[in-house]
Amino acid sequence: MPTAIEFFKLLPKTNCKECGQPTCLAFAMLLSNQKATIDLCPHVASDAKETLEEASAPPVRTVKVGDKDLGGETVLYRHERRFVNPTAYALTASDTLSSDALKERVDYIASLRYDRVGMMFEADMVCLRNNSGDAGTFASKAAELAGIWSKGIVLETRDPAAAEAAATAIKGRRPLIYGADASNLDAMIGAAKAAGCPLGLVCADEKDAVALTERCAAAGFKDLVLDLGASNLKETLERQTVARRAAVRSRFKPLGYPLMNRVGSGEYAVATAVVSTLKYGSLVVFDDLKSYEALPLFTLRQNIYTDPQVPIQVKQDLYPIGDPDEHSPIMFTTNFSLTYFTVRADIEKSKIPVWLQIVNTEGLSVLTAYSAGKFEPERVAEAFEESGVLSKSDGPVIIPGLVTRMSGKLQEIIGRKVIVGTNDSRDIPKHLRSVTGQ
Amino acid sequence: MTDIPDVADRFSGAIDEVALGKGDYVAGGAKGMPFLSFENPVKRRPLIAGEVFDTLDGYPQLAADMFDGRQKDPVEWALMWKEIGADMICVRLVSTDPSRGGTPPEESAALVKRISDATKLPIIVSGCGVMDLDIPVFTAVAEAVRDSRLILSKADEDDYKRLASVAIANDHIVVGFANLDVNLSKQMNILLTDFGVDRRNMLTDPLMAALGMGLDYSYSVQERIRIAALMGDSMLQIPMLCDCTGAWDVGDAVSDEDPSLGDPRFRATWWEAITALAAVISGADIVVMRGPGAADMLMGYCDELRGEI
Amino acid sequence: MDTDKIAELYPSVPREDIDYLTESVTGADVAGLLRFAKEGSDRAVDLAKRMCAAIDGGTVLTFPETGYGLPTVCAWKGIDTMTASDAIAFLDSLPEPGCSELADGFVAGENAMYAAEIIESITYLDAPEGRAGFVPDRVLRALGLPFVDETIPGAVAFLGGLEDPDAVKRMARDFQGKGMVGLASGDYPAQFAGAGAKLGLDRMFYDVGCFTGTVNAINFDVRAALTFGNISPGDREGLDAYLKKRPKVIIVQTGPIGRLDAALAFAALMHHASIVTGCDLPEVPGALRVCKDPLDMIQVGIEERGIVVKLQPIELPVAYAPSFEGEVVRKPDTYVEAGGNRSVSYEVLLSKKESEVEDGKVTLIGKDLDEMPEGSVTPLALIVEVYGPTMQEDLESVLERRFHSSINFAEGVWHTGQRDNNWVRVSKTSAAAGFRLKDIGTILIHKIKEEFGKVVTRVQATVITDPEEIERRRPEAQKAYDARDERMRGLVDDKVDVFYTCSMCQSFAPEHICIIAPERIGLCGAINWLDAKAGFELDPRGPNQPVDKGAVIDAPKGEWDGVNASVRKETMGRLERMCMYSLMDAPMTSCGCFEVIVAMTVDMQAVVLVDREFTGMTPVGMKFSSLAGSIGGGRQTPGFMGIGKRYITSKRFIEAEGGIARIAWMPRHLKEAVGPELKKRCEEIGMPDLFDKIADETVTDEAEGLMAYMAEVGHPALTMDPLL
Structure with a gap:
């Protein structure tokens, strides 16, 4: 990350205060600490802006799903600096559910919510699965879901048409389309572009991920979340470590995206989620999660994402x-x-x-x-x-x-x-x- | 397609290897960050120690119910741990405290001897926490068990010479304890070395805080110790012991007051298993576990993480 | 010792051997000593062989109640059972000692040790029950681990004898008060008993006998290593390594030395004992010291062998804890006070010669507070004198600074200031509880020994309220202050070869490393170069490590290759360089506990300084808190840097960027706090009006305001090159 002075050099130094800061220097400091983005400055020269954007982008891209940022990470170990965006947890719901059943399912997901020492631990997203195989059903269930669930939504399907239909139906909610792979990538990019939402890539492994993200980049699409295709704990740990190290140390862009895991349900799913939470996962999608699994897992996430340099405090x-x-x-x-x-x-x-x-x-x-x-x-x-x-x-x-x-x-x-x-x-x-x- | 850069770290240092018990169990030896096969050719699984108490007074019922009644006899209890697959036994001699029965040192020593003989596993011996009471117990235990290298836990900066002397006199292992501080851990290792403890007779305990009880501090301290050790800081290359049983002291883990939190048996098990997973992924070479379910899960996960399943 | 008595105790030893072996050889030089040791050793070996030959060859040689046969033979040679005929062969196999160098002495000593042990064991064969000398294994084991875990700090072996019963008594009280084991030989057992000091197996005070019995002190020592050190018999290397650490034995020798003593002294040295002798012998550092005052011999031995005597907990009539440090004694609650410009008062710590300091002595000269009326103001001098083999004058001020917290830890006692402008108050409550001014002396001795026991082995304190005595001692204190000031003035970065690291903050800022130089105090403001140096002396493997400056790379920036190498090492290669005097190029990192932040102004011409206490806005557009949040955590952030307050007035203050001439703004109270020093610096650089050109928050807290002000007053920074 460039220092405040490096940012400052490229700013207009007029102290116009339009960015909300009293001085350009103060703004530069915020930029270097990733507490502000360059577009807040209306006067920065466009070439300087590009340089700044390039330089100030975190090595792991920040991708917004719903109203939640994923990725944006800058370091390998939490003692270096606070990890930025806590792992999000999603639970699936099938688009074949009746309205009542969907409501029940959403209520259950919402019930995974614990108030702890003034902090709220909760499930973040619902992942709607296109079990029906039908684009229309998928779109209408997505709309229905959006009506009863106010947070992030993942749309899981391999069918670009279904993806586009559903994503467009809830466009304002910025869902994550999850299900692009080598076979459907171009169409999926099209769907994501059409709906203006991010895309989750189902990769065979990290090499495949590089191939896919480079294709996306060539198509001018970068709002990606990568599933590195890990099938067990070892692969989860090693593949995600490789991706994070490559991104942070070598600024290797093809792997500089938030990572996700699609786990099932039961003990093994939770174990994978634990490893992923510890080591660089930004999103874990469960088929099911019990309360006795959720509370410890959410507590782990809270622990790992605290600021290591500030003693954690509880509220008076x-x-x-x-x-x-x-x-x-x-x-x-x-x-x-x-x-x-x-x-x-x-x-x-x-x-x-x-x-x-x-x-x-x-x-x-x-x-x-x-x-x-x-x-x-x-x-x-x-x-x-x-x-x-x-x-x-x-x-x-x-x-x-x-x-x-x-x-x-x-x-x-x-x-x-x-x-x-x-x-x-x-x-x-x-x-x-x-x-x-x- | 662009090649992925080589991200494997090539460290100059390695974690020491410490032989435990009869020498058939070894802790440490890692040459890279935990479980990363692309940089750490040593695929040794962290050793898992099952916890046994010399009295059930004060032991949580929730955990006791998981042992089929065999917890009533510490030797049986230890054998059950062996059947579950534990690599080691951690014997907690707490009834030596006069307020909890005041078991004489010889009796405690005999108990440890029986457990050692019955299980043939390496034994971690921990006391009641009051050094003045523990030293005679450690002394008796150390002299009673001569055919297995015991792990005596634990010595801290303020009071380590007595325990270190017991360990030296009988070629046992002493655990140096420091409270969540890399420099203190290092200092403790230096103090023990300066006192004359051989490196092959040392383990370090950086205090594994349980999930929700400061796990984040421990996780980072352990990662830092491991990184510094691999970078070549010899005074941090002592294998690390993490006691994960603190998970059972966490209200959220064991409380049965709020049914919406789910079955406390499963919750406590997860609580400990997650604590332990964080421990091994941040560098633990030995973990002490209370719940048989959590220990069993951890064994499976560790085997898988090192690519043995 | 009376040879008749020896002859009585050793009936099978021919008289001429006794005479030859015990004949006084006092006054020898090194060569003489080696020759006598050889003579003693050869004769003892010969005697031992003759005695073995005189008994049944199958007789097993050993001692009562031991599992180690002949313990020194067992330990060093790995032989656990030896018969009389084995012994002859064994003695024949020993190498012949020379007498030209120290190594010969050790050969002689080792031979003599085996021979003495064999002689002792044979003497035991026909001895009556209960013969004094050999200490049985069970006694050693009963001493147990405390003997090696330093609960018992060590053992003193007394050799020879001392006629003065009072001195003998005080010696006994001394070592027993320190909790040490005593081993008496020669005339000492009788003399101790005569002086009323009781010996006994239950008192950790043993009579090891006379003549060859001296070896019983050695085999006591070596059995401790076998028992508690888990050393295998015959593992000479392991034994040596263990004995080097413990048990810590000192030998106090008084009276004449004979040939056998000379030889066995070398055996003792082989066991890493330190010898303190009253004889005129050449001193050998770490091994042999001459001390003529019997009452000082134990203390000298303790220092020589590096024995740490545990301090007894401090006993005071009031509570004593860090939590009282912040407690203030207000005027109406004060029973007595000193200093604070109300009376003459000073405090000083002086390092002295060994003979000038009596450890633990507290002296009060003048009245104590119970002889003063309530509400009194008294003159006061607190003088602490210290000695330690490794104590350096440079450390005096470091130790002296601890007076403040040490005194404040006492409940109802308040201290502020330093040197001759200190101020002490004792509350009415604490006075009523029995606290006396003399107790301050006790506190100071205790705390200084506790914290600096590694460098000072003797501490005495003098508390003076007598006005005349206070004046009489004052010049000495003044001289010390002046000398220190002179030293501090001369203590500049260019004059030293080493700086120090400080990694104390790495527990919460793992990426940060402080480099402390004479002209750049640690950014927390608490640790200067001398403190860091003391830190290193006290704990050579602690957080303060010396940094060899190495070759200079850029003098004005303060860049040295040695410093860079150290920074690289301490940050695990994350940082490549660090410039000690630069804000813009590879500046020092910050942990978070800095006192002041230096920040570049928005026009890039100047810097502002802001301290932790200032909560308002600064002209760079950020408050202290947001600046602090951005520069902590061990990153290099050019343009922004955390520093210690005292660095502001250092000649090396951002020298690379032009020094104090760059300062354009600082909070008013900070400006006042550093005012006198800063004004002086302004004059030194030929800008006497600079001080007034530095703005504060009453002038402006905005960037534009500051630029306008600088232009208005013609701030020198405006004419300098921009910082970027």
Whole structure:
């Protein structure tokens, strides 16, 4: 990726502010961090624009399906830089389903949705399969689906006519047509172009992918998602690694596209999805996914796509653990996610319901936050005030043992007795049992 | 058609090989990133250790139900692990804690000896977590089992000399533990080496945080350790042990409160299997597993990933 | 030692052998020592053979309660069972020692060791039950792993004797207080007992006997290696490697030396023991030290052998923890205070000679706070004196800077400032809890030993409140400050051959590497060249590694081939070059913890500086936070760079681009903070009015505003070449 200065050199340097930034330099910085695109600048010279676009394009092309970006990746390992666009998960629905059955299916897919620590984990897309083999049915079911499903849609068919009919029917939704291969490629490109939507290539392997994407490029079509034809975990891992390395290290364009996997259902499908989520997959299409598979898989995706350079934080909020009541203990800690997870897990182990107040310390752990002045009695009291926890329970207020020092002050501010907790989170269950007399 | 550029990395370094147990199991040896046959000719499968406790007090019922009652006798339990296909047994001696029974060191040692004799597999011995209590136990165990190279887990920066001494005295293996920090892992390996532990008697534990509990940190730390090792940093070339059983402490994995999350038995199994898959794909050479289903899945996946199925 | 007593204990040894072997040879030079060692060794071997011949040839030679036969023979030769007739053949097979070089001494020592052990074992054959000397295996095993895991820091073997019972008593208290094992031979067992120090198998204090009994200290040592080191008998290499590390044994020798002692001393050296002797002998670094003060001998030995004595936890009447560091003691809560321009107060750490520092000694001169009324202001001097074999004057200031956090960690004690403009307060609560000014001395000793124990082995502290004494000691402190300032002034990049890396931040910014030079402090502002140097001394494999500058590639840019090589290595080849003094060409990367960001202005003529505390907009169109987000993570971002505050006033500040003359804007409070230094720099470069030409947020926070202002004041950067 070019540096901000390299971008800056090519900008008009007029500080016209029309891009929304106060200076061209600030805009250049955004460009180099891929937080802006060059078309926001109305004054850039066209040749410079081309150079910039070329240079600033991520090695893995960003392809929009529905309202979701796929690809756009810039690195091989997440410790180098945050992975950009999380893997999308799609579940199939057949175009042979009755309206009721389709509704039921869509409802099921939508039900794979979990609210976790202020983040929503959910299935992203529905993949409509052209099981009917009929273009008209496919198109009308696509329209029907679009009426009851607001997110991304994949249209799976090998028939260019069906693809074009369905894609055109829901044109505004920018579906992914999935099913182009060596035999139908030209017609499929035509269909995708006609509907203005991206195309998923079913490749035999990575070599075949190069042949197909070069044909697409020759036809001036680049909104592609590649299925590298992996039939097992090893091929998934190795082929996707080859493609990503070639794209990132060698800027090898024919493989610089988002990757997808078409998996079936059951254990093996999930395992493939796990490998693909870890290693460079942008879209996984399932025939089925159970809730007990979806939650861990979605959690994995969330983990892998976090920013490695920022401590993950949880929201300042009151987290009831195990249905606490008006006498349950009140505990609090910082919003560094590892601290939160650990404390939460240890409270859960005790099986004693607790009100856990998380205090925003900008992601710092207890001692670091305390010494940085970000975990002070005033701040804690404010958080209590905001959540109203003190009026929810008259139970003991427990302060982390490491910051015993501020117990006096906190006691003074909140006017409640403060009990000193443990230094080590591991000892929480024992301490809670003794505090509650259980 | 344009040729795909050669993307295989040719590293100058390799992960050490450490012989375990009676020498018939070896961990490490990789010369490339995990499972990439185009750069790593060593197709050794990560070793899978099944976890056994010396008491069921505190052991999750959800997991216990998966062992057909055989978990009631630790030796039987270990044998069941062997039948499932585990390469190693991880024996957790937690009843040595006075608050959990205070089993005397000799009894613990005898138990480990019985498990070792019955299974003939390499044994990871882990304690109750309080070094003052664990050291006499490790000492007794280390002296009782002389015909198998044990893995004693684990020593950290603040307190490693005692455990390292036990390992040195009996030619066992000591696990150096560091809390999610590449430099600390390296430091730990240096400290152990400086203290006199031979490299063939060392493993490194970078702390495998479970899925949803900071797995991302572990995943990246492990990738970095592996890359640095392959690039030639000899002090990071110690084979890596990842304990994936933390998956069973995650509320989302085991909770039975919300039926919409699906059967907790399957969910916990997946939780651990995914944690372990992330571990092996980021560089684990040994993984410790709690659930038999997850272990079985992992074995299959690893075999497949290295192209053996 | 009285030869009659030896004769009594060794009835089968002819008197003339005893006399010959124990005859004093004190005062020898190296050549003499080697000759005496050879003589002692040859005679001992001959004696051992005669004694073997005098008993039944089939007699198995061994000691009570051991599984190692003759332990030194077993360990070094791999022979675990030996009869009297085997022993004769064995002794005959030993190489003849020469007496010309050190290696000969080791041959003599090894031979003498085997011979002594054989003599000892034969003496045991007819000895009464309970003869002192050989320490049984079970005792060694009972000591257990603590003996080798450094819980027990080491062992002291006492050789010879010492007449002064008080000194003997204090020696015993010293090594026992350090938790070490004691092995007494010669007259020492009786003298220790006489002085009231109890010996015994249950006290980690053993009587190993006299004469050839000295070898029992050696076979104690070597059995530890066999038992705990998993070393196979006869594996000389493995044994040597293990003994080099542990057990750590020192030998304290007082009184005359005989021929046998001379030979066995070499055997001890072969086991990596360090010898401290009261005799006039030539010193051998790492092996033999002369020390005339018996009370200092153990400490010298500890330093020589690199023994780390565990610090006892600090005992204070108030709590002591990092969490109190930020605590402020306000005026109304103060019991007593010093400094803060209210009274004379200074603090200093000085490195001293070995003999001038008594480890652990805290002295208070003047009144303590309980003799002062509440609300007092007292003068105060805190003087810490240190010694360490590898301590360097350069490190004094590094250690001294730790006073601040060390003192602040105590509850209700507050410290700020440094040198002679420090300020200390003790709260009423802590005073009431029993905290005394003298405790500050205890704290300082403890923390400095804890953190810098690898370089300082002796620390003493003096706390002074007596005004006269404070004035008397002041010139010494002033001299140290002046010398350091002088050193710092002379400490420039061109005068040093090495810079240091700092990879501390790699845990969260794995791609970043700091290069720290005398004129460029680490970008976190916390680590300067001296700190990095100290870091390396303390932990040679730690995050601060020396970088050989190598050949200069471009002087104004600060590019050296050695630095480039190091950057390549540390970033795994991701970065090829790094210019120490450039903003535009291969600038240093940033981790994220920089104090200040330097950013090129939009007209490419100048730079703005913005620090972490400033939350407003800057004339480059970005706030600190968005700039920070763009330059962190270890990437080279020409035009933007994170730096430490002190680098601003360095002569090397973006030298490649024209230095401070490029600075066009910085937040007002930052300008104030670096004001005096920056003004000085402006004068140095012949632009005294530059300081006033630097805008701040009260002038403008916009690009156009800044350009207009620069034109208005005639900023020198406008006449320079554009940065691009």
